[in-house]
Amino acid sequence: MNNLDQKEWVSLMDETADAIILDVRTEEEYESGYIKGAQLIDIRQPQEFMDAIQALDKDKSYFVYCRSGARSGQACQLLGQLGIASAYNLDGGIMAWTGDVVT
Numbered sequence: 838m839n840n841l842d843q844k845e846w847v848s849l850m851d852e853t854a855d856a857i858i859l860d861v862r863t864e865e866e867y868e869s870g871y872i873k874g875a876q877l878i879d880i881r882q883p884q885e886f887m888d889a890i891q892a893l894d895k896d897k898s899y900f901v902y903c904r905s906g907a908r909s910g911q912a913c914q915l916l917g918q919l920g921i922a923s924a925y926n927l928d929g930g931i932m933a934w935t936g937d938v939v940t
């Protein structure tokens with residue numbers, strides 16, 4: 838798993854064709870504000886989460902965040918266990934995010 842600060846995370850995402858942003862927070866957290874383009878997959882819904890990540894394209898790159906970086910770190914580990922080599926955790930999560938947020 839790769840923990841990246843916001844600058845590294847955004848820079849790599851900008852350089853990556855077909856980058857996919859995953860928000861692994863709850864629906865309520867997501868609705869309070871999310872990073873533009875993010876897809877919600879709630880890690881606190883274990884069966885739905887596992888079904889969703891197993892359906893992901895293993896050849897794509899995933900940029901994952903949560904509130905503080907802990908849940909997204911777990912998500913990145915799970916992605917790696919499923920054979921997804923390019924999973925990047927936003928260190929500090931959305932709490933450390935200084936970019937735009939969709940509300």
